[in-house]
Amino acid sequence: xxxxxxxxxxxxxxxxxxxxxxxxxxxxxxxxxxxxxxxxxxxxxxxxxxxxxxxxxxxxxxxxxxxxxxxxxxxxxxxxxxxxxxxxxxxxxxxxxxxxxxxxxxxxxxxxxxxxxxxxxxxxxxxxxxxxxxxxxxxxxxxxxxxxxxxxxxxxxxxxxxxxxxxxxxxxxxxxxxxxxxxxxxxxxxxxxxxxxxxxxxxxxxxxxxxxxxxxxxxxxxxxxxxxxxxxxxxxxxxxxxxxxxxxxxxxxxxxxxxxxxxxxxxxxxxxxxxxxxxxxxxxxxxxxxxxxxxxxxxxxxxxxxxxxxxxxxxxxxxxxxxxxxxxxxxxxxxxxxxxxxxxxxxxxxx
Amino acid sequence: xxxxxxxxxxxxxxxxxxxxxxxxxxxxxxxxxxxxxxxxxxxxxxxxxxxxxxxxxxxxxxxxxxxxxxxxxxxxxxxxx
Numbered sequence: 440x441x442x443x444x445x446x447x448x449x450x451x452x453x454x455x456x457x458x459x460x461x462x463x464x465x466x467x468x469x470x471x472x473x474x475x476x477x478x479x480x481x482x483x484x485x486x487x488x489x490x491x492x493x494x495x496x497x498x499x500x501x502x503x504x505x506x507x508x509x510x511x512x513x514x515x516x517x518x519x520x521x522x523x524x525x526x527x528x529x530x531x532x533x534x535x536x537x538x539x540x541x542x543x544x545x546x547x548x549x550x551x552x553x554x555x556x557x558x559x560x561x562x563x564x565x566x567x568x569x570x571x572x573x574x575x576x577x578x579x580x581x582x583x584x585x586x587x588x589x590x591x592x593x594x595x596x597x598x599x600x601x602x603x604x605x606x607x608x609x610x611x612x613x614x615x616x617x618x619x620x621x622x623x624x625x626x627x628x629x630x631x632x633x634x635x636x637x638x639x640x641x642x643x644x645x646x647x648x649x650x651x652x653x654x655x656x657x658x659x660x661x662x663x664x665x666x667x668x669x670x671x672x673x674x675x676x677x678x679x680x681x682x683x684x685x686x687x688x689x690x691x692x693x694x695x696x697x698x699x700x701x702x703x704x705x706x707x708x709x710x711x712x713x714x715x716x717x718x719x720x721x722x723x724x725x726x727x728x729x730x731x732x733x734x735x736x737x738x739x740x741x742x743x744x745x746x747x748x749x750x751x752x753x754x755x756x757x758x759x760x761x762x763x764x765x766x767x768x769x770x771x772x773x774x775x776x777x778x779x780x781x782x783x784x785x786x787x788x789x790x
Numbered sequence: 791x792x793x794x795x796x797x798x799x800x801x802x803x804x805x806x807x808x809x810x811x812x813x814x815x816x817x818x819x820x821x822x823x824x825x826x827x828x829x830x831x832x833x834x835x836x837x838x839x840x841x842x843x844x845x846x847x848x849x850x851x852x853x854x855x856x857x858x859x860x861x862x863x864x865x866x867x868x869x870x871x
Contacts (some may be wrong), residue, residue: 562830563841567839569835
């Protein structure tokens, strides 16, 4: 009890710090964002390089993209971090329990973006949802959307491809999650859950947090989220942008057009299959993908590759194996894979 | 003596949580019975959906993410957490 009265007393002054500090930080953020090009130009001039050389072009790419991606990552992850303090897995489960297919799937896919989710909790979450009466198909919509449409992927796409592609990824990712969940729900595959899973009826809900948080707690929660996420993914981003920079500077123009271009019909299924055994996060893969697009790879093919890497991965399937029998896993891979294929073909056809 | 269980399937956060509780107990000189529960059906029987979860004397006190130092201190010292 002691600690809670103390925080109540110090609350007003601390909130003031946040109210002054946040706009200040936002101002600095915008200032830095507008001068990204200057910084990259300055970097190569200090190194005595020009953009006419391969090395100069690669270094410029790196010096421009790295700060840009990190600025966007910090901004987006902070916002989502604050929003996530309003949603706990328990609350999401309560919102989804007993919802019918269709509306439930849409809600589940949307909640997948804002519910705090760690892939190591996927299995407990899965069982927790089912045992509380969330239909299997709705649960799958959540499980597909939560890792695929995440703030890291969105921030990187925003930074490297612009808002249109980020929005496309968001909408199509949600669509794949909703439709795949609907199909799995329609197939009535409940009997392909492992037996012990079906026997669990967790009636007692775990403690809910998130209702009694103050604004200060939420603002601090966002900062905590930034520390956790950026602290975890920064090496992947640096390596990813480094590889991207090398591709950008050294790989000949249109090199990728023959393998990953629009005209190669087999490139989309190829990209999906290639993506399954690859287990990296969005942070590492997106900068490389951006460089490939610059060399003539088609957007639909690359989007399909990205989604496959993030949403379908072997390690995740091994974990799911503990709760799902093989036919259900095969269905999951088949349905999600087909959805991603369609997204790939659609974008290659439209753009 | 208190019985503290850390529920988790072996992710990095779960291990960190276990270590933090161990260190805090040692620093305060409090003896605790610390257990790590990795068996999924057993974890689920506590109704925990996000790991790591912490159970003190049979009661779930935490779920999801690494607990704060203050929270750990409370679990160790409070007679009825």
